[in-house]
Structures are given as structure tokens and as C-alpha cells.
Amino acid sequence: DAGITQSPRHKVTETGTPVTLRCHQTENHRYMYWYRQDPGHGLRLIHYSYGVKDTDKGEVSDGYSVSRSKTEDFLLTLESATSSQTSVYFCAISELIWEKLFFGSGTQLSVL
Amino acid sequence: QKEVEQNSGPLSVPEGAIASLNCTYSDRGSQSFFWYRQYSGKSPELIMSIYSNGDKEDGRFTAQLNKASQYVSLLIRDSQPSDSATYLCAATYSGAGSYQLTFGKGTKLSVIP
Numbered sequence: 001d002a003g004i005t006q007s008p009r010h011k012v013t014e015t016g017t018p019v020t021l022r023c024h025q026t027e028n029h030r031y032m033y034w035y036r037q038d039p040g041h042g043l044r045l046i047h048y049s050y051g052v053k054d055t056d057k058g059e060v061s062d063g064y065s066v067s068r069s070k071t072e073d074f075l076l077t078l079e080s081a082t083s084s085q086t087s088v089y090f091c092a093i094s095e096l097i098w099e100k101l102f103f104g105s106g107t108q109l110s111v112l
Numbered sequence: 113q114k115e116v117e118q119n120s121g122p123l124s125v126p127e128g129a130i131a132s133l134n135c136t137y138s139d140r141g142s143q144s145f146f147w148y149r150q151y152s153g154k155s156p157e158l159i160m161s162i163y164s165n166g167d168k169e170d171g172r173f174t175a176q177l178n179k180a181s182q183y184v185s186l187l188i189r190d191s192q193p194s195d196s197a198t199y200l201c202a203a204t205y206s207g208a209g210s211y212q213l214t215f216g217k218g219t220k221l222s223v224i225p
Contacts, residue, residue, distance in 0.1 A: 098204050
């Protein structure tokens with residue numbers, strides 16, 4: 001997807017290991033978001049950012065932390081991965097908060 | 113609990129027919145409403161936004177909003193097999209002095225050639 005890149009695209013890890021997912025944008029949008037998508041639950045907000053070093057929690061933030069040291073990068077960290085964190089993770093960006101989100105291609109994370 | 117409810121489907125319509133997708137939301141304070149389309153294995157993409165009561169048309173798509181009934185719908189005219197996807201309804205809601213965006217679980221649409 002033009003303007004937003006997620007890495008890695010796929011990752012398999014073991015329970016208890018730390019994991020960092022990266023979201024990089026070239027659109028210079030102020031707002032960035034991390035969602036997870038699971039069957040039966042839809043898209044759920046983990047954390048979001050409204051500027052460099054400014055972040056806030058979403059509805060499923062437990063077990064996750066984020067950092068945004070530059071406008072273009074938003075990192076999602078699982079400090080100690082659990083099997084319940086197996087999911088597809090989407091990063092999104094927008095010019096105005098909550099308005100017209102543009103999503104990255106997603107990261108498929110499997111925690112064994 | 114702020115919720116956006118959608119029928120999970122699948123909704124099957126013949127090619128050329130009108131597909132009607134529905135969504136209800138629980139927060140009367142919701143201000144902005146969106147429809148996203150998600151093809152299997154892909155990321156969601158925005159197709160419509162609507163903010164005021166009534167209809168909003170964009171090509172073959174029409175979004176309808178009724179705030180009194182807390183109801184949002186998406187009509188797809190002249191449905192094509194390429195419209196087969198999961199459609200996600202989303203609404204902003206207010207809580208603890210801030211807004212967030214909540215998604216429904218999506219309705220899977222299948223357009224039969």
C-alpha cells in the first residue's frame with residue numbers, strides 16, 4: 001500500500017519472547033493507529049498516536065506498548081508474547097483523527 | 113459498552129442486483145460514520161463516509177444515515193462479482209472526554225455471477 005509500510009509481513013515467535021512490529025509512513029500524517037483483527041471480534045484498537053511522543057490506549061492495550069519518536073514511525077511492542085496475541089495487526093494513518101483511516105497491508109503474527 | 117452491530121452474513125446477491133448492508137450503533141453521540149471494504153487477506157479500504165442524516169451517493173454506492181434510529185446502511189447498485197468482500201461499518205464514539213473509532217465485525221457479501 002502506497003505511503004504506509006508494515007514490517008515484518010509475517011512472524012512466528014514463541015511464547016514469552018519480545019516482539020516489535022514497525023509501521024512506517026511517507027504521508028506525513030499526524031495520526032497513527034494500531035489495530036488487531038481476529039475472527040469473531042473484528043478490528044479492535046490497541047493504541048494510537050496523535051503526534052511524536054503522544055500516544056494513548058485503545059480498548060485492548062493490555063500486554064502492548066507503543067512508541068513514536070518520529071512522525072513517520074510507530075512501533076508496537078509485545079513485551080512478552082502470549083498465544084492470545086496471535087492475530088493480524090494493522091497499522092493505519094490519517095490526516096484528521098479518526099477520519100478516513102488508510103491501512104497498511106498488515107502483519108500476520110503467530111505466537112506458539 | 114460502545115458497539116457497532118452488523119449482520120455477519122454471508123449476504124448473497126445476484127450480479128446486477130442491489131446489495132443492502134446494514135449497521136446499528138449504540139452511542140447517540142456518534143458523529144462520523146464510515147464504510148470500509150476488505151477483500152479476503154487484504155487490508156480495509158475506505159469507500160464511504162457520512163456525517164449527516166440522509167443519503168450520500170458516490171458512483172454505485174449510497175450511504176444512508178438515520179441518527180434517530182441509530183442506523184447506517186450501504187447500498188451497492190448493479191452489484192458486480194468484484195464487490196464480493198467483507199464490509200465493515202465504523203462509528204466514532206465519545207468516552208472519557210475523547211473520541212475513538214469502533215468497527216463492526218463486518219458483513220460478508222457474495223455477488224453471484
